[in-house]
Amino acid sequence: MAYVKDNPFMEGSSGTIAKKMNFRVKKNKTVIGKNPGARTGKPTDEQLAVQDRFTDAVLYAQYAMKDPQLKAQYQRAAKGGQTAYNAAFRDAATSPVIHEINISGYKGTVGNVIAIKARDVIPPKTVSVAILSAAGEELESGEAVPHQTDVRLCIYTVTAANAALPGTRIVVTATDHPGNSTEKETVVA
Structure with a gap:
């Protein structure tokens, strides 16, 4: 691959010459490369x-x-x-990435806070939280809301008491605007 420099005749050119050379513009630079040729065989x-x-x-x-x-x-x-x-x-x-589920504020009482750090190209459309008992029964679920000052964080406020804390699973699902989802879970020790 080569770049065109200081050549006003070729600058900004795109296309193929003699089925051998391919010109294209990438990030405002004219790039010259070998013509990739026709695909052979069926796609996998x-x-x-x-x-x-x-x-x-x-x-x-x-x-x-x-x-x-x-x-x-x-x-x-x-x-x-x-x-x-x-x-x-x-x-x-690309799918959203859930970097962290901070459960240090979760003690099993109503009003506790779970902080989720989720990122994507733009903030995810929704960040859902489900709290499951050690036996797998759903105790509660709902949407986390964006933090007021840190766009990387979403906050979920607990709405149901949970006396049997050890083994409780916190499952977080981040969904972006195009509909891609990522799920991550953590277990309360």
Whole structure:
């Protein structure tokens, strides 16, 4: 791969020459590379799955650009020459990450707080919390709310008492705007 420098005739060019050389513009630089040629053979199931995910990400990014509020959020998240469309595409192509479930404030009483640190391209659309007994019975569930000053945190306020604390499972599900979900759980010792 080569870059075009100080050549006003080739700068900004894109396309293929003589089925050998491929010109494209990447991050405002003209890049010259070998023509990849035609694909041979049928795509594998894994390749088809990647193509489906790519198509889904494109469709979501197009949808997000039509929603002024989403577009503004993605524009704020765009970095390093990216567009809002690029940020929306990246959001659709990746799932949220739950970095931490802080249960130090959970003592099994109503009003206790569980803090969740979840990230994505833009803050996740929802962060759900389910509290399960050691036997697997759901004690309560609900939505965590964004922290007032730290956009990385969501706070869940406990609404049901739990006398049998050891073995209690806290299951957190973060869902982003495109619909990707991540689940993480922790067990109270």
